[in-house]
Every structure is written in structure tokens, then in C-alpha cells.
Amino acid sequence: MMKISQLAAHSGLSAHTLRFYEKSGLIEASQRTGSGYRRYSEEDIRRVEFVKTARDAGFSLDEIAQLLSIRLDRDQHTCEDVTSITRHKLEAVNEKIAQLTEIRESLELLLESCDGGLDSAVHCSIIEALEAGAAKTTHPNEDQATKEATL
Amino acid sequence: MMKISQLAAHSGLSAHTLRFYEKSGLIEASQRTGSGYRRYSEEDIRRVEFVKTARDAGFSLDEIAQLLSIRLDRDQHTCEDVTSITRHKLEAVNEKIAQLTEIRESLELLLESCDGGLDSAVHCSIIEALEAGAAKTTHPNEDQATKEATL
DNA sequence: ATAAACCTTAGAGTTATATCAAAGGTCAAG
DNA sequence: CTTGACCTTTGATATAACTCTAAGGTTTAT
The missing domain is CATH 1.10.1660.10 (Multidrug-efflux Transporter Regulator; Chain: A; Domain 2)
Known part of the structure; x- marks a missing residue:
């Protein structure tokens, strides 16, 4: 059972970020000590690692949330x-x-x-x-170019 | 002398954005009507076009501010x-x-x-x-990879 | 003269992802 | 028992570049 600072060191995410991810519903500490300290189980840790890996792969937190819910309920998804x-x-x-x-x-x-x-x-x-207005090099796509893909 | 909505139509920036750029110190309307409406001179319009062009070329508003100050005082810059x-x-x-x-x-x-x-x-x-932690494909650059180039 | 369209301001909200601060409780070592 | 490291929470701050709202004044066309 890790404390938050240990998990931070282990995962490469800061304790701040871990709490933030918890607030965002991505992860949790399945236990707390009597005084309220977070204790992370092996399962919790695997979940955090999953989040970290997915983040490194470029997924947004929203997308990670979707992946997590699939992961938790694999046989209901394809x-x-x-x-x-x-x-x-x-x-x-x-x-x-x-x-x-x-x-x-x-x-x-x-x-x-x-x-x-x-x-x-x-x-x-x-x-x-x-x-002289020499911005657009090639593409003269004035159409609906305002897509701006937030990424 | 254009009103803000005319300049918006002309420049492809919204009136909101023009006011925002003004507040940011990028542009201004060198005159106002008695009732306070902005009136843009030819010079004002060229400046707005410059900003738009630079934005389209990928410069941030901060960078555009620098470019504008060079443009206004060319012989003091190289x-x-x-x-x-x-x-x-x-x-x-x-x-x-x-x-x-x-x-x-x-x-x-x-x-x-x-x-x-x-x-x-x-x-x-x-x-x-x-x-399984399969995020990083190639580069194992853990060094100071936290540069994160805000762009 | 009245309705529609336009303009003004100050200031709040948005997005995504954190990061920090304040105020305080807890734990381990010496 | 005290010191320092660690933990808690709520809520504010940061970034970039807008985008919108509210409340109200102006202009133009009918």
C-alpha cells in the first residue's frame, strides 16, 4: 500500500496531479488511513500506470476516462x-x-x-x-477552415 | 473610416476579437465618434491586417506585439x-x-x-x-523532456 | 416614432491541464 | 516533545486566445 508521495515517485506524476486526476474521476485510492491519508493498492497503482501510459500516448483526460471505463467493463465493449x-x-x-x-x-x-x-x-x-498579407502559403481554404481541432 | 463591424467583415476577425486585440495593446481605433463608436483609419486598418497576417503565419499575440513595435520603429531595429x-x-x-x-x-x-x-x-x-506501459515508441529521453514547448 | 441593427463598457466564462497557496492535522526520529 | 517531512481540503491561479453577457446608448430605415 503506497502513500501518495510514493506513488508520485513511482509513477512520474506529481502528488498534486494524482489528486487532480482523482478529482477528475480518473483514479482513486481505494483506502484511507484513519487520519485520511490515501493508500493505493496494487490495483490502484495499475490504474494510475494505465492513465500515465495513455497520457503519454497522447490521449486527453476525457479520452482516458473512456478507455478506463472500457477497461473496467471489457466484455460490454468491443x-x-x-x-x-x-x-x-x-x-x-x-x-x-x-x-x-x-x-x-x-x-x-x-x-x-x-x-x-x-x-x-x-x-x-x-x-x-x-x-503585404503574405501569410497563407498554399491552401486557399477559406471554407470552414475554422475547425481548429483542439486536440 | 470604418466602423468595427465593417472592419470585422473586412479583416476576418470578429468585432469581439478586435476589441480584445485593442485591450491587449495590439491595435487601436485612432478616432471615436461623439457617441464613442470606434472609427478605423486606413493606417489602423493596415495595422489590423498586419496582425491578422502574422496570426495566420502562426505567431502568438505576444510575438505579434514584438513585431508591431519593430514595424513602428524600423530604424531602431535590425x-x-x-x-x-x-x-x-x-x-x-x-x-x-x-x-x-x-x-x-x-x-x-x-x-x-x-x-x-x-x-x-x-x-x-x-x-x-x-x-503493459507501451507508450513510448522510440525516444527514451527522460532527461529534461519536460520542455513542453507551449507554442 | 419605433423597431432593428449596431455600438459601448466591465467583467465573467471557456478549454485543458495542471500547479500552488493557505491553514491545518499527522507521523517518525532524536 | 519538538522539529521537519508529510498529509488533508478548498479554492485560487496560470496559460492563450478568445467568447460571451448584461445593461444600456445610438443610428438607420420604415
Whole structure:
């Protein structure tokens, strides 16, 4: 039976974060000492490790909550339930990467245009490019591009 | 001289956002009507366009504030000042992309391991992988990986 | 003249994920 | 028995960039 600081050291999550995850309904300490200290059982610890692993894999706390409820009640769920969450996550990640890649291209274009020298910025081509509205490198998707995939 | 809603339509930023940018010190309406309505001059409008373009290029509002102050006082700054901001941004974007790419790999690995069928998740290999601690695909960089590039 | 559409402000709320602070109770060692 | 490390709770703070609300004043068109 671990105390919270031991579990923190063991899991790589801070005691603060463990309490926060508990408040969020992700984990719990199945026992308390008489004075109210949390005691984590082996099972509790495995759950915390699951959360940590899922977090490292990129899942949000909400998604982890879904995965946990599947884990706790496996025979009422299908593999498809799990892959669905994972696929959606993967799509969101891919979308975010695509956005950032566009931004990277914008920035690289800006940098290419400017020597970066130590002389005055009076004719700095980056400033000029931003004044000329040179943001969108390629995609002219004004449609409903406001998706913004929160990730 | 435009009113705020006209500038909103023109710039693609909402009137709310324009007021928010003003409060943040990025832009202003150089005049007001007797009743207090904002009136934007051509110069004001160019500044708003600059902000919008820079935002679309991926700069944060803080970074845009820096760029604006350079733009307003070009001969007191060098191209290096501008490229420095841009390079740092590019580095942050690259780091974020690298993180997301690792996450993508984790997710793809998880998906590969699971058929995603409609049968019970009792033996779902994704759940099992998360229980086994299969998060980190490659990089074992435990060092100071807590950089977390806010972007 | 009245209704619709527009404008103003200050300030609160949102999202996600923590992180910290305050005020105090508990435990182990010397 | 005291000191220091640890634990508890509630609730505030942080980040970034909005987004919205409330309560009210203005403009324009019919």
C-alpha cells in the first residue's frame, strides 16, 4: 500500500496531479488511513500506470476516462470501441500536424526572404511580407477552415 | 473610416476579437465618434491586417506585439531582430511537430496491434498495450523532456 | 416614432491541464 | 516533545486566445 508521495515517485506524476486526476474521476485510492491519508493498492497503482501510459500516448483526460471505463467493463465493449477512440485521436493529431506544417512553411518562406543582417529593419522583407498579407502559403481554404481541432 | 463591424467583415476577425486585440495593446481605433463608436483609419486598418497576417503565419499575440513595435520603429531595429523571433517560432513549431509525430507513431502502433473487430474487448490489444506501459515508441529521453514547448 | 441593427463598457466564462497557496492535522526520529 | 517531512481540503491561479453577457446608448430605415 503506497502513500501518495510514493506513488508520485513511482509513477512520474506529481502528488498534486494524482489528486487532480482523482478529482477528475480518473483514479482513486481505494483506502484511507484513519487520519485520511490515501493508500493505493496494487490495483490502484495499475490504474494510475494505465492513465500515465495513455497520457503519454497522447490521449486527453476525457479520452482516458473512456478507455478506463472500457477497461473496467471489457466484455460490454468491443475492440471497435477502442479503435474508434484511437482513430479519432490519430485523425486529430494528423490534422494538427498538417496545420503546424503549413505554419512551418509560412515561417520558412519568411526566413528565406530575409538575410537577417544587423542593418536596420527599414526594408526588412519579413515585415514587408506581413504587411503585404503574405501569410497563407498554399491552401486557399477559406471554407470552414475554422475547425481548429483542439486536440 | 470604418466602423468595427465593417472592419470585422473586412479583416476576418470578429468585432469581439478586435476589441480584445485593442485591450491587449495590439491595435487601436485612432478616432471615436461623439457617441464613442470606434472609427478605423486606413493606417489602423493596415495595422489590423498586419496582425491578422502574422496570426495566420502562426505567431502568438505576444510575438505579434514584438513585431508591431519593430514595424513602428524600423530604424531602431535590425533584420536580425525579426529573424530571431521568426527562427524561435520555427523552432517551437518544429518541436511541437516532433512531439505530435511521436504521438502519431504511438497511436499507429496501437492501431496496428488491434483488429478493431466487433467482438468483446476482453482481449483488446490496445487496452493490453496501455496496461503493459507501451507508450513510448522510440525516444527514451527522460532527461529534461519536460520542455513542453507551449507554442 | 419605433423597431432593428449596431455600438459601448466591465467583467465573467471557456478549454485543458495542471500547479500552488493557505491553514491545518499527522507521523517518525532524536 | 519538538522539529521537519508529510498529509488533508478548498479554492485560487496560470496559460492563450478568445467568447460571451448584461445593461444600456445610438443610428438607420420604415
